[in-house]
Amino acid sequence: MPVINLRVEKLAKFLGKPLTVEELAKWLPWLGFDLEEVGEDYVKAEYNPNRIDFCSYAGVARALKGFLELETGLPKYYAEPPKITLNIDSAVSNVRPYMLAAVVRDVKLDEDAVVELMEMQEDLHWGVGRNRKKASIGIHNLDAVEPPFTYTAVEPTSVKFVPLGKTEEMTPKEILEKHEKGVAYRHLINWAPKYPLLIDKRGRVLSMPPIINGELTRVDGNTRNLFLDVTGPSFEAVEKSLKVLATALADMGGKLEKVTVHYPDRTLVSPNLEPEKMRLRLSYANKMLGLRLSMDEAVHCLRKCRLDAEAVDKDVLEVAVPPYRVDILHEIDLAEEVAIGYGYYRLEPTTPATVTVGEKHPANKMAEIVRQIMIGLGYLEVMNFTLTNERVHYEFMRLKPKNPVRIANPVSTEYTIMREMLLPGLLKNLAENKHESYPQKLFEVSDVAKINRRQETMCERRLHLAAVTCHSTANYTEIRAVCEALLANMGLTNWQIREAKHPSFLTGRTAALYVGNKQVGVLGEVHPQVLNNFEIENPTAALEIDLEMLLLR
């Protein structure tokens, strides 16, 4: 989750009211923040990715003002009529078709504000832009360039410009090949014959969306007037990102000014700061929340969340949603706003009237019984991961590698496949506990995964039992006795022990367990080569049984 570091002194300026760390730490959770760290003069808080507007001081202050009733209802945003024009060339329609823009004048950016702006940009890139895939933002020093601007697409080697943070001119092709941002994001455009480019009246490059801005329009502490551009293949995401960014800058003291955007087929004025109107049925909100609020009370709650609401029918509120609230999709989202405005801390827990009778799952019922018997036989339960690797699972066990359930994106070489049996895990446990006294008797009742094309997931989980006994005189007889004690106490009578061969066990001391006419398990003395592979020093006898075969009996 994204994090914002809030210094109380600075936040108090936005609020226009003094604030202590304790007060801030007390109220933030009720707005949906998680407290990460409470310092002497700051609070570090995590916010949920749906509330992307919390990525700036301005956004947090806006919400706090409402919650503390310093200022409630819809914040009003005004943008000057457009003076600047942006032309969209049809050449971009095949690579990254949409661009919207806004102008912000008279901003006073100290170094902190520049950093905050960069962070806001990154949060939007991630949260709304889906890592620049759906939308990406450029923030420019308007005074370094000359309108009108043109969003076009060019041949990869036809122009040269100095990318942000560099001193040498590069072609777009070179940027994708060499620049770190180019390498990171080239997959978004390198399949196209022409790359997107934003240029000014004189052909100077503002940015190469969605990769990098030009050094020319770098924003610093002295920048007064900003030009914001957002590009992407999703008009929705482009518009949302611009709304959040523009309103935050307005709250930071900037004066918004619209931009005329000429598409080949239409002309728009951007940004669109009109509040969206949605309807909420009061009875619906009350029913979901378990409250009995009146119209007035619900309106009050919504206003605390910086929404406007008015009754348009007996049970219906018309709610105005500010442009930065990109998370409100449905009536239910407004119901939640009512709850937040009401205060989650005021919601008294109640006991539901629902009466039902509970029941255990049959597989877990069986697991409980098996556990009880194994514990009675003196075995200690272990719990291993279902993820493992082929070396331990096959090579150490003297088994031919199979084609198990395999992870496409493993995070380490230790966990690359799902286990097909429990035994290798138990042997690993024995190897890691050589310093503990013997005998060591371990068991596990848990899941393995097997390929099964009849399942809609092409594989299935199966409940297994495995047990090992490890000490200087462990042998087949011992594990056979354990196996039969288990089966008898599970209420089985019709099992057979048949001589068998298994690469992990000693020939002549290995048996297969059959119930009915199906093999359900294997038991025997673990092959000395397997013991050597795991570096186990004591004789070990083991069994493994597919419990689900017994369940379906």
Added chain:
Amino acid sequence: MTGLRLHEKKTLMALRMLNGRASVDDVVERSGLAHAAVMRAALTLSERNLVKIHEQKWRVAILNEEGEHYAQYGLPERRLLRALLRLGGEAVVDEAAQEAGLNAGMVPLALGWLRRKNWGVIKGKKCMLTVGTEPSIGVDEKLLATIFEKRSVKVEDLDEDLKRALETLRKRNLVEIEEKVYRELELTEEGWRIAKKGLEITEEVTQLTPELIVSGRWRNVKLTKFDVTAPVSAIYPGKMHPLQQIIQRAREIFLEMGFTEIRGPLVETAFWNFDALFQPQDHPAREMMDTFYLAYPQTGRLPSKRLVEAVAKTHEDGWVTGSKGWRYKWSGEEAKKLVLRTHTTAETIKYLATHRKPPIKVFSVDRVYRNEQVTYKHLAEFHQIEGIIMDKRVTLRDLMGTLKTFYTKFGIEKIEFWPSYFPYTEPSAQAVAYHPKLKRWIELCGMGMFRPEVLAPMGIKYPVLAWGGGLERLAMIELGLDDIRMLYANNVGWLRRTPLCQ
């Protein structure tokens, strides 16, 4: 004298019969006790000042293997002498050796000593005796026989002649000299007093046997008194893994509260893991960084076309739900991808899709996966507690009440519900508990009411309360662990030491 044990009494009595002072070996012989038993008794008796232990170091001579052989069959020169006498006092060496039964290696030795003892001479290939009759047994032979008979002989007890003979035998490498500690036991005055009065000797046994019980002979024996405070070696019971105990406890609480247990596959299609829960296909949580995708098998099958279409439309434009939807082109191929389920909510929604009649209360405590590097606070696979209630009239406050009951049963008292966000619930919250030791609030679980965009495509008409949270976090608090990996380390020492909880 009270408090004397059987072995101690027997030792005292034996010493009395041996006139108050004797070697340990003699006491062993007289008392019929084992050597070690006499030594243990002697130590206790000396501590109580009834017996004095005299310790002396002796040098003793013992025979080695060759010495023992000669002691039995005679020295080689004696055997050669006798053979020559039988052959008339003169014979070819080989012939004499054969008659004497000497092997080739022993011949030079026998000839050498024959000459040194002045019993005969060698001329060319012949050997002639210089004596007419057999000379008497020499001192060396006598000593050899004595040591053989007594097994060992104290060097200091030998006279000058015998000491010289010992030196000869030692040089012939037939005897070895060893140092031996020689102990004598002597009754003290007090010991004499007690021994003279006589002691009642009752048979004492350590282990009660079936024979003693059945025959009734237990009445005539005395059972050895044990030092009941002495340490014994540890044994370990078989038992449930501590994490398993907590899983079972969570299950019990659910069952007590009337929930039915469900269990679904560990591998799921992205459809059930994400799409059915209104998680947009370009959502960061679906990226490879958080979710394990499968390389084999790669894709699964989607459910009915009607259901898939409803989900697709809801994602794209909200379908009939009144939602705006996520405004993108939904892909069936993306939904077919197989993943290791990232939450058990995949199972609950699947269950609801086929169980639409209220009331429904189901739960699971089961395995889930996240593509995370395993560290002291993160695992790539862990357990999730999951519960849902579907009924005609259930509310957010009911969800809070249910969770309060659930966690109170777990022993967690101070609990709050903060607003939160999940793509598939609205309103959403998280339950947090105050951790008195860490002095901060920690997250217990996420919770909320399933969104209309989740319910409508499944054909569910009533509100659904849902919550889910990690179990291992609770286990860490319960077990006082700082490192989450300990729960899966299977450290046998830790498992044996950790008491059963609850």
